[in-house]
Amino acid sequence: MPELPEVETIVRDLQALLVGRRADWIRVRLNKIVKTGPRRLGRLLTGARVQAVKRRGKFIIIEFNDERYLVIHLKMTGQFLWQENSNKWPKHVHVIIGFDDGGELLYRDIRQFGYFMGFSSSEYITWQKEKPVGPDPFEINEENFARLLKNRRGRIKPLLLNQLVISGLGNIYVDESLFAVGIHPLTPAESIDEEQARRLHKEIIRILNKAIELKGSTIANYRGVSGRGGEFQKRHQVYHQQGEPCPICSNEIKRTVVGSRGTYFCPNCQKL
Ligand SMILES: [Zn+2]
Numbered sequence: 001m002p003e004l005p006e007v008e009t010i011v012r013d014l015q016a017l018l019v020g021r022r023a024d025w026i027r028v029r030l031n032k033i034v035k036t037g038p039r040r041l042g043r044l045l046t047g048a049r050v051q052a053v054k055r056r057g058k059f060i061i062i063e064f065n066d067e068r069y070l071v072i073h074l075k076m077t078g079q080f081l082w083q084e085n086s087n088k089w090p091k092h093v094h095v096i097i098g099f100d101d102g103g104e105l106l107y108r109d110i111r112q113f114g115y116f117m118g119f120s121s122s123e124y125i126t127w128q129k130e131k132p133v134g135p136d137p138f139e140i141n142e143e144n145f146a147r148l149l150k151n152r153r154g155r156i157k158p159l160l161l162n163q164l165v166i167s168g169l170g171n172i173y174v175d176e177s178l179f180a181v182g183i184h185p186l187t188p189a190e191s192i193d194e195e196q197a198r199r200l201h202k203e204i205i206r207i208l209n210k211a212i213e214l215k216g217s218t219i220a221n222y223r224g225v226s227g228r229g230g231e232f233q234k235r236h237q238v239y240h241q242q243g244e245p246c247p248i249c250s251n252e253i254k255r256t257v258v259g260s261r262g263t264y265f266c267p268n269c270q271k272l
Contacts, residue, residue, distance in 0.1 A: 002074050004136070004168030005211035006222050006230065007058050010080060013225035014105075015053040017082055018062065022049045022100040030094035032110070034116045041118040044068050044095070045254075056134035057167030067121035072107075078114030080225045081106040110221070133167040137204045140166075146197035149189050156192060157185035158259040169204070171219055172239045175264045177204045181240045184272040185256075185263050210235065240266040 002010070023045045028038035048064035055061070062070040063188055081090075084103045089096060095107040095116060107151075118272070119127060137145070148166060152159055159165055159175045165237070178185055180203040181196060192200070216222060216230030232238065233240075237247050242255035246266040258261050 001076050001170055002058065002078075002216070003170035004055075004223055005173070005208055005232065006216035007055055007060060007074065008212050009215045009224050009230065010074075011053050011055045011060055014060070014062065014080065017103070017225065018053060019048040019100075020050065021046065021103065022102050023064070023097050026097070027096045027100040028094070029089075029096075030112065030236040031236065032108070033094045033112065033114065034118070036117045036119070041070075041116065044118040044144070044182070045070060055168075056128075057136065057163055058170075059133075059248070066238050067124075069119040069121070069124045070116045071119060071124075071127065073115055074109075075111075075113035075115070077111045077221055078107065079221065079223050081108060081223075081227060082225050103181050110155040128232075133163050134165045136168050137166060137201065137208060140201075142198040142201045145201035147196045149192055149197050149200075150194075152189040152217050154189055155185065155258065156183060157263060158185045161259070161261070168208075171261050171263075172236070173204070173207055173211065175239045176207050176237060179265060179270060180207065182269050182271075185258050185265055186272055211243065238266060240264065 026042045026045055028034055028041065031038050034041050041079065045064060045068060048066060048068050049063060051065055052063045053060065054063065061071040069205060082103060082105055090108065091107045092110050093106045097105045157174055157178065160169050177200060181200045183192065183196065183200065211217060211232040214231040215224055216231030217233040219233060238253050241253040241264060244251055244253050244270060249266065249268045251266055251268040253264055254267055
């Protein structure tokens with residue numbers, strides 16, 4: 001599933017491509033992708049011009065003029081592709097938005113878990129209230145991050161994956177960040193002291209920034225809008241590295257399961 005760096009990469013790609021362009025038509029080939037209804041989405045966005053593309057946690061928000069919003073969650077396998085002067089749509093393309101200069105934004109999703117929602121401004125405000133997301137790691141400082149973890153029940157990994165506590169992190173970046181500070185994924189959150197929490201936040205930011213710089217991690221099928229994958233998977237220290245030597249101590253990286261998620265760690269550097 002795309003996490004913060006991958007979604008941020010897509011948002012930046014879309015921002016560069018779409019701002020100023022006007023949506024001329026919308027074609028929905030698989031109705032269930034558009035939760036707010038395909039016809040309504042067509043009425044809402046046809047003729048509207050893109051003003052900005054933003055990210056809220058792992059949601060992509062495309063803002064059109066007249067306060068119309070398109071909200072997208074890519075879930076497991078959602079991808080955007082851009083094409084010009086082509087009338088062919090590849091397999092698994094479920095939504096196409098045609099723009100005024102002939103460019104087409106294609107939404108492709110093999111497993112079909114991703115979704116679109118079209119909102120007026122009041123609906124958008126309601127959605128933000130009904131679907132709260134925790135602060136982005138970039139929106140808070142070390143002190144506030146330490147406060148987030150303080151007095152929390154539960155283990156650190158599931159807590160960091162919880163989008164209501166902190167948004168944007170998923171399996172890859174949680175495992176990499178916990179390794180970077182030597183915290184075992186099953187450590188009770190309440191036993192992490194303030195100094196460790198501050199270091200954890202610092203490492204999360206460092207790792208996310210590096211991943212954004214390298215345009216995300218391509219595991220399975222993640223691609224940017226250009227069709228190119230990310231490069232950060234080459235820098236993974238523990239994620240999907242089971243059986244490999246730990247880059248710090250050379251002990252074997254192990255895989256375990258935490259809250260039904262595959263979890264990678266060094267039992268020597270990350271003692272429980
Ligand atoms: Zn180690």
